[in-house]
Amino acid sequence: MNQAVKMGHLDVVQWLHNNCPKNYTTDAMNYAAESGCLEIVKWLHDNRTEGCTTDAMDNAALRGRFEIVKWLHNNRTDGCTENAMDYAAENGHFKIVKWLRENRTEGCTMDAMTTVAKNGHFEVVLHDIELYPHPSLRFWSARYPVPTRGRCLGRGRCDDRDNRGSTPIEEP
Template sequence: MEILILQSSIILYFSSSDVIRSEGCTTDVCDEAAEKNQLRIVQWLYANRTEGCTATVMDDAAANCNFELVKWIHENTTAECSHKVMDEAARWGRLDILRWLRENRTEGCTSTAMNYAAKRWVPGDTSMASFELCNVLYAGLRNK
């Protein structure tokens, strides 16, 4: 909690017009904020800086199961992503993220995603969630 308060204070400090400087920073700042699930910091960086993020930012957000951040990056930036975004969502069984990616992105996934889904499909599991996970991933594999 103390870290979040400190981060918010830092954002407020840098938000004041007399503090914003022209030296710049690197894309590492935004990537690191996304990797640490700091949506507010990513939003601030995009609103106040020009460096942006790298192509791994959405992959990292999916790896951290941060659906809100994945959607925000897609809707508000031009950041690219790779098939890893679906692979990572599959790794953690995030069917909600996978469905959304299938509808909104075209990168697809790799057989790694299907392997993750199969590992999550516990023998004797009668729920349709695991089956649906595999179906979504199969559709993603066909896109490649």
């Protein structure tokens, strides 16, 4: 079943369910969520009892499967871990990061911010720094330069011309 799920073959998943009704695992729904197969996720939810784990939402966020993240949140109780926001941030899925911030409580790790900045997704870093002015984020921004329009967040040199003469945020 897992291979059929990964390939997005709902008809094969249904056939296996009807003809080989052995005990499957949570891997099926987890893989469907990660693969972006919302119809399979819904079908498994309605027709199987195994459910999924937090890996489903975490890996859907990793792959940018926004509709699946929202569906899992609204229809399942398994939730996610802070990996969901870390993965979404690290891969530049800003809409998912914002949505997770507004709808979930797991948060993210500070390591994610470093990876986000290194990957050039500065809008994600700025979103967290501006909307969630936690001291650890401000300290982080003082150690890692984040170029922005008209200012530089960080002690390092920002090479973009709009940031010349800007003042970095001080450490707490």
